[in-house]
């Protein structure tokens with residue numbers, strides 16, 4: 001699990017909490033860096049140390065500079081997961097998703113928890129772990145939108 005000091009919510013705390021409760025056998029390593037542009041190398045180091053997958057907990061500020069940083073970060077994570085053949089679940093909260101700070105925290109907590117479970121399932125049960133939910137309009141942090 002890689003998180004940042006830039007983030008305004010300690011998402012890793014909630015992700016670890018849910019994993020401890022639901023999959024206590026899973027061993028979690030945590031690596032905290034200053035910001036999203038420092039995350040890719042941390043994720044690479046965790047994979048080099050033998051982790052089966054990584055969840056990244058990023059926070060993107062509201063300015064255009066922040067958004068460009070996110071683009072660079074996101075491309076780096078895509079390249080890394082392709083090169084390693086292991087999942088890197090990119091949990092990102094965009095600070096402008098809502099103007100309400102309480103709602104923003106709720107989004108961050110919920111997104112981190114739900115994706116931590118997704119990664120745990122993919123690691124422990126493999127490619128069909130989420131197949132039962134395919135096409136169901138799942139959203140993390142916001143209410144699910146449901147199937148059409």
Ligand SMILES: Cc1nc2c(=O)[nH]c(=O)nc-2n(C[C@H](O)[C@H](O)[C@H](O)CO)c1C
Pocket residue numbers: 004006007034035036037038058059060061062065066067069
């Ligand atoms: C502009 C900017 N925006 C963000 C952001 O939205 N989210 C984030 O986590 N970090 C940001 N940073 C910091 C960089 O990611 C990085 O930590 C520094 O450039 C040091 O390498 C920067 C510099």
